[in-house]
Amino acid sequence: MISAGFHAVFPMEDGSRVGEARRHAAQLAQECGLDETDAGRLAIVVTELGTNLARHAVRGRMLLSPRPGSREVEVIAIDEGPGIADVERSMGDGFSTGGTPGTGLGAVRRLARDFDIHTSVPGGTIVLARVGSRADSHRVRAACTGAVSVAAPGERVCGDGWGFALHGDIGAIVVADGLGHGPDAAEAAAAALEAFAEDPMASPRILLERAHRRLRSTRGAAVMMLHADAATGTVRSAGAGNVMARLVSGVSDRAILCQHGTAGVTIRSPEEQSIAWPEHALLVVCTDGIETRWPATLLGPLLGRDPALAAAVLVRDHCRGRDDATVAVLRRKD
Structure with missing residues (x-):
């Protein structure tokens, strides 16, 4: 059976909430049995998405939930605007979502095992990223x-x-x-x-x-x-x-x-x-x-x-x- 429990919600009113979400993600990584490398990938994903929400989004929120059956953490970034006019450009290397050291959504997509995005202008954007153990060869596929x-x-x-x-x-x-x-x-x-x-x-x-x-x-x-x-x-x-x-x-x-x-x-x-x-x-x-x-x-x-x-x-x-x-x-x- 697949059941990941409920999502912890972190409103991203300012940059200080990014660190709060990252600390919670670290706790979830430990609970899910992720090693140091996988936990580091999760931290980058949370930092990239959280910083973008704090700097640019209207009513940005980050949702975090463990997925114990497959040793992974689900990250969902939700906002109510302004939306992304050119999604492909935002995925390119060198394009930062929020002036962070990484390469924005492109980095998130590479670091995550599952990645998807839905956006409309000016309605807003939802980004989904699941980060889990790459050593786990028995992952439960739950794409449907x-x-x-x-x-x-x-x-x-x-x-x-x-x-x-x-x-x-x-x-x-x-x-x-x-x-x-x-x-x-x-x-x-x-x-x-x-x-x-x-x-x-x-x-x-x-x-x-x-x-x-x-x-x-x-x-x-x-x-x-x-x-x-x-x-x-x-x-x-x-x-x-x-x-x-x-x-x-x-x-x-x-x-x-x-x-x-x-x-x-x-x-x-x-x-x-x-x-x-x-x-x-x-x-x-x-x-x-x-x-x-x-x-x-x-x-x-x-x-x-x-x-x-x-x-x-x-x-x-x-x-x-x-x-x-x-x-x-x-x-x-x-």
Whole structure:
């Protein structure tokens, strides 16, 4: 199962926050078992992206999260302007994103194992970089999945949880939103992920029933379980509460809703639904920290890109800002 926890958020109002983010990245590198060389690469990536945000961006933020299953750290730089008019030029050697000693985005792309960028003028830019151990020959490839999860303002833990499991043509997803926020909500969400991890390829209905039993000792959570089958072109789901999903492509937009209730408290007998999965559609699952009425056209330019970019765009543009917020995205493998 792939689950990287929630992202620590560092607003880049000034250059002092760059050092704060770099120190947190060093801690994550140690937790993920990165050696000195790999940790150094991560430090350069954080410095380059953070300095650019502090010097040039509107509402620049850096998100950092460990990815323990593959010994890597995910870095996402988000801003709301001014955007990059010439992305190819910004990738060239000798072009610095912020007057730093490195070579800007070109250096970040070379140092990262995964790199992607989405920008619009004047809307802003999102840069994704994953830095991990180059000695790790058993890396879990997760290019078709991505998620962004952030805690409610003022909280040190996130009451949302998410996880992916991949087996052949099937991608299984769980997204859980513990009631309220803070440590008790995080405990409830973690219990839902544990129920999922026991056998993620069980049917969504069975997974929801298992989560309901597991959460009885917690305050409860909204939970959605989904199986996306590329071979049959279908998505099966079962859920309770206010987690929702959408299948979004350039020509379609279908919502997937949960039944009423709260896992661990009270739910009706779980009902499983199945809908068609269009070939190029992203499966997007959101907790209620994300506004529900975001336009499907927002993700049009990102249909074939790293799914974490789509998740980051929704968190940037449609986060309510008063609760935990999570977006998990799945697309078919290339």
